[in-house]
Amino acid sequence: MIYIKKVQRVNPKDPEGLKIYVWTVVTVGTVTLNVLAQRVANRSGHSVGACLGIIEDAVEAIVNFMESGYNVEMDDLGRFQLKVSSEGYQKADEVSTNAFRRKYVHYQPVGSVKAAFEAPNIREGHSIESATSRLS
Amino acid sequence: MPAFYKVRKYKKQVGMPEGEDAFHAINSSVGLMTADDVAEYVSKRSGVSVGQVRGLLNDIAEIVKESMLRGENVELGNLGIMQIKCSSIPADTAENLTTSNIRKVYPHLRMRKKLKSKVENIRFVKAKYTAIKPVVEDTVP
Numbered sequence: 001m002i003y004i005k006k007v008q009r010v011n012p013k014d015p016e017g018l019k020i021y022v023w024t025v026v027t028v029g030t031v032t033l034n035v036l037a038q039r040v041a042n043r044s045g046h047s048v049g050a051c052l053g054i055i056e057d058a059v060e061a062i063v064n065f066m067e068s069g070y071n072v073e074m075d076d077l078g079r080f081q082l083k084v085s086s087e088g089y090q091k092a093d094e095v096s097t098n099a100f101r102r103k104y105v106h107y108q109p110v111g112s113v114k115a116a117f118e119a120p121n122i123r124e125g126h127s128i129e130s131a132t133s134r135l136s
Numbered sequence: 137m138p139a140f141y142k143v144r145k146y147k148k149q150v151g152m153p154e155g156e157d158a159f160h161a162i163n164s165s166v167g168l169m170t171a172d173d174v175a176e177y178v179s180k181r182s183g184v185s186v187g188q189v190r191g192l193l194n195d196i197a198e199i200v201k202e203s204m205l206r207g208e209n210v211e212l213g214n215l216g217i218m219q220i221k222c223s224s225i226p227a228d229t230a231e232n233l234t235t236s237n238i239r240k241v242y243p244h245l246r247m248r249k250k251l252k253s254k255v256e257n258i259r260f261v262k263a264k265y266t267a268i269k270p271v272v273e274d275t276v277p
Contacts, residue, residue: 078243117242
């Protein structure tokens with residue numbers, strides 16, 4: 001269950017004008033690396049320490065591969081890729097690394113993650129307290 | 137090894153004089169690494185077999201997905217935090233905002249500061265190659 005709530009925001013198209021209302025997701029908590037390792041250990045039967053090590057190594061592998069210019073696709077997690085955005089120029093020759101506005105890691109859901117978020121189970125939750133669940 | 141970028145033409149860009157076409161730099165990947173490659177990398181470092189690592193990676197992916205579908209953020213170490221975002225059509229009043237205004241609910245990666253600065257320091261060079269189209273030759277049965 002994903003909880004959402006209404007929030008009032010400044011209209012980016014008209015910052016001086018009336019504020020607008022949009023939906024935002026209420027986070028019910030954060031799964032830390034240790035909690036994630038604990039959950040993986042419970043499922044797989046490996047020790048928490050081993051799972052923590054595997055998670056850290058896998059993250060390091062993804063970052064290293066991206067630094068080397070590769071996109072990384074983890075079957076049921078998603079695709080990670082290094083991206084750049086740049087200013088636009090009238091001539092192709094004018095575009096260089098000086099035109100870069102931002103370098104960032106882009107995450108794109110694929111496979112079952114993508115499918116799961118096409119019709120997620122959502123409910124309105126006005127406050128974080130009403131939507132909080134135990135992290136275990 | 138540096139990362140690569142290439143220049144691409146985008147039609148009728150906002151911000152360009154009279155909405156002209158504009159050339160932008162975009163990233164150019166050198167290839168695709170899969171979960172199998174990640175498993176091999178991890179196996180070499182950890183001493184755990186590739187098969188076992190592959191199984192653990194599947195479990196990790198499944199748990200991350202389940203956690204996000206419960207509305208939880210998930211920390212992925214140096215990579216960042218996986219979180220759920222919601223995009224909706226804005227309304228002028230709270231009453232006019234209904235669930236039908238929701239465009240999509242999607243997972244998003246918020247980069248860690250450490251990764252951000254690492255990414256900022258990655259050296260990009262212009263890709264000098266072009267994709268070579270494979271030619272399929274007629275085969276005689």
